[in-house]
Amino acid sequence: MxxxxxxxxxxxxxxxxxxxxxxxxxxxxxxxxxxxxxxxxxxxxxxxxxxxxxxxxxxxxxxxxxxxxxxxxxxxxxxxxxxxxxxxxxxxxxxxxxxxxxxxxxxxxxxxxxxxxxxxxxxxxxxxxxxxxxxxxxxxxxxxxxxxxxxxxxxxxxxxxxxxxxxxxxxxxxxxxxxxxxxxxxxxxxxxxxxxxxxxxxxxxxxxxxxxxxxxxxxxxxxxxxxxxNHTSEKRYWLYSPGESAYKWDEFYDLGIMALGWDELQDLNSYSNGDEIKKALYDAYGGNENKSNATIANDEFINSMNIGDIIIVKKGRKQLMGFGEVSSDYYYDADREDYKHARKVEWKKKGEWNIDQHMVVKTLTDITGYDSGLDDGKKYYEYLLSMMDNNLTKYENEHIINLLQYKKQIILQGPPGTGKTREAKSIAQNMLGLDEKELQKSEQFKIIQFHPSYTYEDFVRGIVAESKGDKIEYKNVNKILGEFADAALKNYLDSKKIPEQVSKENWVNTQYVKFKESIQKEIETDNEVLIKEGTKPKITFVEDDSLRVNRYSNENDSVLVKDSDIINGYIGLYLSEMTSKIRNNELLSKSARSGMYYLYQNLVEKFKKYLDENNLQYSTTNETKKIEKKNYILIIDEINRANLSSVLGELIYALEYRGEEVESMYSVDDSLTKNKLILPPNLYIIGTMNTADRSVGHIDYAIRRRFAFVDIIPKDLTSEMEEGKFYTDLFSAVKALFTENEYETKSDFISQEFEPKDVALGHSYFIDKSEEGGEMKVRWNYEIKPILLEYVRDGVLKADALGQINEIENQFTLKIE
Incomplete structure (x- = not known):
């Protein structure tokens, strides 16, 4: 094994x-x-x-x-x-x-x-x-x-x-x-x-x-x-033809399935291996032609394909029809007239895309390991998916990703409805190698939205009050960015360590969990646990990340001792090449290195005693696997709605000087950096900004210098969507209110102080949503027209644009009677 x-x-x-x-x-x-x-x-x-x-x-x-x-x-x-x-x-x-x-x-x-x-x-x-x-x-x-x-x-x-x-x-x-x-x-x-x-x-x-x-x-x-x-690293990609010349595609798309023929085989669960399937194919269909491709297709369809795999649908050798994600195991549907070997699929996209390369002829092919053949280092499935402009991998995003990797933080800016947040998530998916569902659950990804009352204490670090029995305790804690930066920094530092050091830390952490469990059992029996014979200090409660211990000076008072202090104290004393005493160990909190260091020393000794009594000793035979450096991505939606200078505080410096310490106004004991803040190089920040929103705060030059700004402008989606799903003519008519070409030359209707690319309505307003109750008339009267009229009132569009807006309404018969 x-x-x-x-x-x-x-x-x-x-x-x-x-x-x-x-x-x-x-x-x-x-x-x-x-x-x-x-x-x-x-x-x-x-x-x-x-x-x-x-x-x-x-x-x-x-x-x-x-x-x-x-x-x-x-x-x-x-x-x-x-x-x-x-x-x-x-x-x-x-x-x-x-x-x-x-x-x-x-x-x-x-x-x-x-x-x-x-x-x-x-x-x-x-x-x-x-x-x-x-x-x-x-x-x-x-x-x-x-x-x-x-x-x-x-x-x-x-x-x-x-x-x-x-x-x-x-x-x-x-x-x-x-x-x-x-x-x-x-x-x-x-x-x-x-x-x-x-x-x-x-x-x-x-x-x-x-x-x-x-x-x-x-x-x-x-x-x-x-x-x-499937976890991302195990996901497979399949090229699939739904019948000859994809004649079953519409049916399968509507049913949310994919299926194979060879119905005479009946239920594939009755076969143990490919050899049995091949024999059955010859028995059922006869003939002298080679049955290898049919055997592999059926064998892999039941035994190799998994939930979460991606299916790329083709027609012939030069046309793509869509893609989806496998959502069920194999089943044999005896009630179907044909194509009875099936799996459920959540189809993501449908259309027609011609490609320059010739695709394989086979019905079903695992293309996970195929290279694109374009000398770009990309996989074949990445190339095919990019041709369909999907959310998993987008070649057109590559220059933005390169910019983000260089600058570390960017802001996607554009008018409403251009899909800035969607674009940000797509970039995150690409950089983390995750699909949409996996992204939402990933510990390497966070998305938040700023608002005018957002503060440093909400975003970076602050003070919280905790109830401890009849007392209230105040403590400094990391907030959203503080926690996320800590996680990214830990991974970054671990990736730099030699595998044995990481192995030691993992071993100590595992044993410490067992140690706390033993302490908890003793407390349940005796209400408290003496730390060292002949002394008064006792452990009275086991917290999630600490132990509650009574003080030396006052038997009725208590203090929280962080687990990290005991763990790092043990490693420093017993598992480091150069012994690091409690008072001199920079990885420990100020409390541990203060006048109470003897209390921490005794807790470390108690942990060591537990290990000795249970014959637990670190061995170099333990797993010593190098930690892989990972990317961490934070999306800040509507980033300009908060006062950025106030929210970021001293991090304005840290944004530019990644990996360097910045003094924090709050010292957090259980943070890796204590009274410092570090934004590591593997932490990336993507902000989104609505350029048409005039009510939000100004981004000053100091912050602008630290971010790269990327324009996300409206685009015609006609070629990327099914016929009738994008209101092409209406999009063009509204676009003409702002620009005479591709948002470079102003129209006669837009005020001179505004740029078309900053205020034109985005393409998402012109996507048909009839299935959700949002057909063209509804979208015009309750989403598109109100913004246009607001633009006239605010002076974004000139007053004579009103006549053109009414003309558009009449031209497309959009008025609701």
């Missing part, structure tokens, strides 16, 4: 697990399995009724019901028509005296045989498949004996084993289930001692969820999510 990749995936999974907005949409499993397991009892006399009622649950039941896959419904049908025989089949499946592979094969064989009888009995019903395959068998076995079995689906286990280099053997899916159980136990041994497991069990108990004592559901979910919900 690739231990490094396994640990990476496990850490990603743990990080997402408890989040309410987790990218893993699988939490329903614990809820429904709790409901089913509470009712499951194979020892009752009326097993058939028990079976039916057990699967009647509230909420999602995707584990046993999806499109054309309904094993419990079909099993119930067999129970009704063949009760004794079907009961016997289940009894044999649960009989532990028979080897597992025999039981699995016999169970499926029974339903294969009985299905023919059922089809004869109900000829008018579409009984194509009984759904009693290894997926459903694993469900029944798991419910009957959760300590031994687990849920299984061949595709996710195969992909997981392939990615981790676990040598997965493809001997037929029933045999693979046995191998899967071996993998499951191997993973259990690795994760059993992880502190996360205790949190996981407590979480299930507190939320009345399936307890999962065996951890088999957790491991199954970890494996499934690791390969199904």
């Amino acid at each position: 690739n231990q490094e990749l396994f640990q990476k995936k496990w850490n990603q999974y743990k990080e997402e697990f408890f989040k309410d907005s987790s990218i893993y949409d699988e939490k329903y499993k614990w809820d429904v399995l709790k409901q089913v397991s509470d009712k499951w009892n194979w020892n009752v006399d009326d097993k058939i009724t028990m079976f039916k009622e057990a699967f009647e649950v509230k909420g999602r039941n995707n584990l046993w019901t999806s499109i054309n896959y309904y094993p419990t419904t079909m099993a119930t049908w067999f129970f009704n028509d063949f009760p004794d025989e079907t009961l016997a089949a289940f009894e044999n499946l649960f009989n532990e005296e028979t080897d597992l592979l025999t039981r699995l094969n016999d169970f499926k064989k029974y339903f294969d045989n009985q299905l023919t009888l059922l089809q004869d009995k109900y000829p008018d019903k579409k009984l194509n498949y009984h759904s009693q395959d290894i997926r459903s068998m694993s469900l029944y076995l798991f419910l009957q004996n959760p300590s031994k079995y687990s849920l299984f689906k061949f595709s996710f286990v195969k992909n997981f084993a392939d990615q981790l280099g676990m040598g997965f053997i493809r001997k037929g899916q029933n045999h693979n289930y046995i191998i899967y159980l071996e993998i499951l136990n191997q993973i259990k041994e690795i994760i059993l001692s992880d502190p996360f497991i205790q949190q996981y069990r407590q979480y299930n108990t507190e939320n009345n969820l399936y307890t999962d004592e065996s951890l088999h559901l957790l491991i199954q979910d970890f494996m499934y999510c690791s390969v199904t919900y």
Whole structure:
């Protein structure tokens, strides 16, 4: 097993697990399995009724019901028509005296045989498949004996084993289930001692969820999510033709699916590998032509493609039709007339774009690793997506990105409706390598909006009051930019460290979490924990980021000791090449280095004692992986609506001199920089500014000098959108109120003190939104015309523009009677 990749995936999974907005949409499993397991009892006399009622649950039941896959419904049908025989089949499946592979094969064989009888009995019903395959068998076995079995689906286990280099053997899916159980136990041994497991069990108990004592559901979910919900680095890009000459494209787009033909193969879940698919293709379609491409297409469609992958649709060899994101697993839709192998797709864009290069002929091709062939260092999928002007990668943004990387902070300026915020997010997606959904959840991205009452204390650092029992404590804290800059700085500094140093810090942090847990248990028992024998100071409470300790001078008073001080104090004393004493350790807070340093020294010694008593010692064999430097991007919408000089304060200097310390008016103990502020080189700031808003504050020269200003002007979107989705003629008519060409020459209607590029209405006002109730008349009367009339009142447009506005209204019949 690739231990490094396994640990990476496990850490990603743990990080997402408890989040309410987790990218893993699988939490329903614990809820429904709790409901089913509470009712499951194979020892009752009326097993058939028990079976039916057990699967009647509230909420999602995707584990046993999806499109054309309904094993419990079909099993119930067999129970009704063949009760004794079907009961016997289940009894044999649960009989532990028979080897597992025999039981699995016999169970499926029974339903294969009985299905023919059922089809004869109900000829008018579409009984194509009984759904009693290894997926459903694993469900029944798991419910009957959760300590031994687990849920299984061949595709996710195969992909997981392939990615981790676990040598997965493809001997037929029933045999693979046995191998899967071996993998499951191997993973259990690795994760059993992880502190996360205790949190996981407590979480299930507190939320009345399936307890999962065996951890088999957790491991199954970890494996499934690791390969199904793609992280950016694992996302794949596919070039796909929806039928010959894309004749199925309109249908698939409307249905939100993609699908393959070769319907004679029936459900692809019944095949264990590509060789079985190839044999079935020859059996079904005959012929002497090579079936390699068809085999690869079907095999990859079920086994390699994942939720989150990007599908690029083509017609022929020189035309693109759109793109979308895969949103479901494979399913076989027997109710469709043709193209029954399907996946759901969230289509993002539809249109027609001609390209100069010849695309591959195949129906489905994984193009993730293909180069563009343009000597620009870009991937082929980046080139194709850029041709469709999408939000994932935009070649036209490249000069702005280069400017941002040089200047570190830019402002996108333009009139209303030009998509400045959208453009800023697109740049962030490009620089972080994320799609739109991933961007919103990324810790490397933040977006905020300024307003006139915004202050330094809201944005950088300030004072907060915290209630501590009957007392109020005031503390200096980092605010939005302070916190974000700290995170970026930590990553930047870690990326400069040798891997062993990072490994030491990670190890100490992990052990310290366990130390705090042990302290918490002692407090729950004894109400307090003595720090050192023969002294008075005690730990009285465990906070999220600190320990509450009574003072030396007053037993009834207390002080907060930051976790970071204890951790850095330990590293300085025991894991550094040059010992750094508490009083001299610059990484510690002023409190730690003050007259109370003996208190901090004793806390570090208590932590060391805990490590010694538990035989925990850092070893150079621990993982020593170099930290990769990451980009951090902050978008400030409407940046000119606040008084920037006041909001930024001393950071005006830090913007220009990245990486240099600036004295702060607030000292924050748990910040990396204490009483200093640093904007690291990997922190980028993108502001947006509405140039038509005359009511906002002026940006002074000192700030202007530190930002690069980029014009975002209105543009005609006719060629980029579906026919009828952009009001081309209306856009041109309104544009003529401001300019005679491309916003360089003023029209006769605009006042001389205004530039067309600063006040012309943006293209977003002219996008059809009929499906949302915003058809052309509505947009004109309630969005476009009010701004134009406001421009006349404010002197942006001359008074004689009123006549032209009315003429436009009449020309396009826009007046609402």
